[in-house]
Amino acid sequence: MKRKSQIANFFRALWAVVWKDLSAEWRSRELLTAMLVFALLVILIFNFALELDARARASVTSGVLWVTFAFAGTLGLNRSMATEKDRGCLDGLLLAPVDRSAIYFGKAIGNLVFMFVVEVIVLPIYSVLYNINLFRPGLLLVILLGSIGYVAVGTLLSTMAVQARTRDILLPILLFPLVVPIMIAAVKASGGFLQDLPWIEVSTWINLLIVYDVIFVAVAFMLFDFVVEE
Amino acid sequence: MLFHPATFAPQLRCNRRMITVRKLVKRFGPKTVLRGLDFEVESGEFVALLGPNGAGKTTFLRILASLSRPAMGEVQIAGFFLPGQASSVRRRLGVVSHLPLLYGDLTAEENLRFYGRMYAVPDLPPRITEVLEMVGLAARRRDLVRTFSRGMQQRLAIGRAVLHDPDVMLFDEPHTGLDQDASVMLDTVLQEVAARGRTVVMTSHDLARTADLASRFDVLSRGKIVASVQRDDMESTNNLLAFYRQAVEEA
Numbered sequence: 001m002k003r004k005s006q007i008a009n010f011f012r013a014l015w016a017v018v019w020k021d022l023s024a025e026w027r028s029r030e031l032l033t034a035m036l037v038f039a040l041l042v043i044l045i046f047n048f049a050l051e052l053d054a055r056a057r058a059s060v061t062s063g064v065l066w067v068t069f070a071f072a073g074t075l076g077l078n079r080s081m082a083t084e085k086d087r088g089c090l091d092g093l094l095l096a097p098v099d100r101s102a103i104y105f106g107k108a109i110g111n112l113v114f115m116f117v118v119e120v121i122v123l124p125i126y127s128v129l130y131n132i133n134l135f136r137p138g139l140l141l142v143i144l145l146g147s148i149g150y151v152a153v154g155t156l157l158s159t160m161a162v163q164a165r166t167r168d169i170l171l172p173i174l175l176f177p178l179v180v181p182i183m184i185a186a187v188k189a190s191g192g193f194l195q196d197l198p199w200i201e202v203s204t205w206i207n208l209l210i211v212y213d214v215i216f217v218a219v220a221f222m223l224f225d226f227v228v229e230e
Numbered sequence: 231m232l233f234h235p236a237t238f239a240p241q242l243r244c245n246r247r248m249i250t251v252r253k254l255v256k257r258f259g260p261k262t263v264l265r266g267l268d269f270e271v272e273s274g275e276f277v278a279l280l281g282p283n284g285a286g287k288t289t290f291l292r293i294l295a296s297l298s299r300p301a302m303g304e305v306q307i308a309g310f311f312l313p314g315q316a317s318s319v320r321r322r323l324g325v326v327s328h329l330p331l332l333y334g335d336l337t338a339e340e341n342l343r344f345y346g347r348m349y350a351v352p353d354l355p356p357r358i359t360e361v362l363e364m365v366g367l368a369a370r371r372r373d374l375v376r377t378f379s380r381g382m383q384q385r386l387a388i389g390r391a392v393l394h395d396p397d398v399m400l401f402d403e404p405h406t407g408l409d410q411d412a413s414v415m416l417d418t419v420l421q422e423v424a425a426r427g428r429t430v431v432m433t434s435h436d437l438a439r440t441a442d443l444a445s446r447f448d449v450l451s452r453g454k455i456v457a458s459v460q461r462d463d464m465e466s467t468n469n470l471l472a473f474y475r476q477a478v479e480e481a
Contacts, residue, residue, distance in 0.1 A: 009350060016347035024335035027374070088329030091297055092390070095331075096348035097321040230298035 006099075013098035017106025021080065022113065031079045035118045039072040040125065047129045057130055062190035065126065065134075066183055069119060069143075070150065070176075076114050077154040078171050080107065081162040090162070094228055104224040108155040115147050138193035138202065145209040146186035149216050153178050156220040160227050182216075185209045248273045248398055248429040249294065254303035256289055256453075263289045265453035267303070273397075276430040278444035280437065280474055285450045287433040291402045294431065295325045308397050321349070324391035324399045324428075328406035330383040331390065334376030338367055338386050341375055342393055349394035357393065365389040365419055381412025388419050399423060401432035405439060417443060441470045449474055451481035 025031055046064045050056075084090040084107075093103050127134045154175055161170040189205035251269040255262065263286045271277050281287050292298040293305060296316040305312040308322045325331075332341050339358055346354040362368040365385040375383060384404060391399060404420070405413050420443055424430050434440045440447070447470060449457040457477035464470065 012350065013348055016344055019347075020333065020336065020340075020344045023340060024333055027335040083333075087334065088327060088331045089333060091295075091325075091327070091329070092331035092345070093348070094297055095295060095320055095323065095325050096345070097317045097350075098348060099317075230292065 010099050010102045013096065013102040014106045014109070017093070017103055018109050018113075021107070021110030024083070025110075025114065031076050031083075032114055032117060034079060035072040035076045035114065036121060038075055039068050039118050039122050042068045042071060043122065043126050043129060057132055058194045059191060061126075061130060061132055061134075061194055062187045065122075065190065066146065066187050068122060069115070069147070070179070070183060072118050072122075073111075073115050073147075073150055073154060074172050074175060076118070077111055077151075077158040077175075078161070078168060080111055080114070081155075081158040082167065085162045085167075090159075090228070100225045100228060101221050104155065104159075104220060107159075108151055108220070111155055112147060112151045115151055119143055119147065132194070134194075136193055139190055142186055142189040142193065142206070142209065145206070145213055146182055146190075149182040149209060149213045150179055152213065152216040152220050153182075156224060156227060159224065182209065182212050185212065246273045247271075248275075248308055249431070250304070250306040251294075252304040254290070254293065254305065255301045256286070256293060256298070257301045263453055264293075264300070264303075267450075267454050269448070269455055271429055271431060273429055274427050276424045276443060276445045277432070278440040278447050279431060279433045279450055280435075280440065280447060281433075281450035282478060283435075286453045287450050288402055290450065291325075291327075291400050291431070291433055295323060295400055296320055321394070322397045324394070324396035325402075326384075326387050326391045326399070326404050327402040328404065330375070330387040332375045332383060332386060335374060337372050337374055338362065338378075338389075339371040341386065342390060345390050346393055351394050361389040361393055364392070364422065366415070379412070380407050381409065381415060384408060384412070384416055385419055388416070388423065392423060397429060399428050399430045401430065401434075403433055403435065405434065405436055413439065437470050437474060447473070449477035449481075451478050454481070456481040 043064065050060060084093065094100065123134050126132075157174045157178070158171055161167045161174060164170050185205045185208040189202050189209065192202035192205065247270060249269065249271040251267060254264050254267040254269075256264040267286075267290065279287050279290070289298065293300050293312070294307065296312055296319055299313055307319045310318040310322075312319055333344070336344065339362070342358045342361060343354060346358065351357055359368065362371050365388055367382060367386055367389065370378070370382070375386065378386065388404075401420070404416060408416060417439065424443070432440070432444065445461050447459050447461070448455050457473070459473055464473070
């Protein structure tokens with residue numbers, strides 16, 4: 001009975017954090033606007049910088065896409081945690097009598113929703129600009145898995161970085177080396193689907209993405225309590 | 231009615247030790263901020279923690295609030311130990327700092343609803359109404375917190391802290407940045423909070439303001455409690471400044 005109540009408390013707190021992040025963003029639209037403008041500028045600049053034929057387009061698309069998602073994602077992760085820190089709200093969250101991993105998962109789900117919104121808007125625009133069909137089930141699966149891994153580790157590191165005065169610089173410095181395996185796997189898998197490679201050649205990268213997602217989510221779950229404590 | 235009927239238990243709020251701290255040490259790198267601090271508070275007491283800048287008041291309050299882990303020593307609140315039983319302690323604590331701990335892009339009501347869910351407050355909607363009336367913000371319940379003045383934000387911060395009806399309230403310099411009128415209004419709310427039998431620990435620089443509120447005055451200097459006096463033992467609260475100066479000088 002006590003166990004059931006603990007689980008119910010966990011999910012209630014998790015949902016409360018997600019609801020709070022989405023409601024606040026719905027009002028201000030600060031975070032999504034910044035992420036979207038940045039993402040669209042990146043793909044626009046790449047579009048003019050790279051004069052590509054159809055074959056070259058398929059090979060560079062995955063790289064351009066993931067660079068766009070990674071940079072826009074960093075912007076969102078930084079802003080999402082800065083909102084908690086600026087008015088002392090992170091302390092407010094930590095004072096609540098809930099399992100702190102519920103706070104982590106709540107923040108991570110909120111960040112993932114913001115990342116998905118940006119991706120849903122960027123993909124069709126990219127398709128039109130580069131004249132390439134990105135709506136392939138395999139590619140969408142890679143975007144889902146890559147985003148989960150990126151946000152899992154990014155939410156943990158942004159919680160660490162936000163405690164420092166140099167948080168804007170610190171997050172990318174901490175985050176990018178750690179997400180290199182996710183980025184490589186995501187770029188390779190996306191490229192494979194765009195070039196219509198057989199499943200056997202792509203599946204290795206998909207498996208790698210799944211393994212990294214599981215590892216990063218588990219590590220973040222275990223470390224969050226230590227990261228937030230003074 | 232200020233307290234939620236399901237959680238109001240006045241019999242728990244009298245005649246027992248609420249906070250016990252023994253030989254508390256806190257270090258930040260090579261710097262030792264708290265040096266074997268001992269501190270006790272009975273249930274229902276209102277203790278003002280006075281001290282110069284850098285004495286360790288905020289650090290001490292953050293340890294009591296379970297936001298910071300001590301290097302050594304024992305902390306017990308409402309019968310639960312920190313950090314081992316932190317979740318049980320947090321359930322019984324309400325904390326107000328000089329930062330509001332509120333979300334500017336949510337309304338007053340939404341902020342309280344969010345914290346109510348985090349604390350699993352039963353019958354939340356009527357409790358939110360009750361708390362907003364207590365802090366005098368019922369008419370502004372649907373306004374965004376970022377449109378509030380500093381004084382209104384601080385009153386809502388107190389509302390947030392009492393929402394789950396805690397036994398112990400910790401106030402860290404709650405008057406910081408408030409003008410005279412807002413401070414007077416905040417004092418009224420503080421007096422109401424204390425009058426309900428809650429145990430209160432408040433840090434402050436403002437001796438005149440504190441003198442009217444607290445039932446005991448402790449002076450924290452160089453990481454230790456160096457002096458303590460009951461309000462009833464003072465001939466007049468006008469003597470508080472002299473008491474404070476003497477305690478700090480002797481430390």
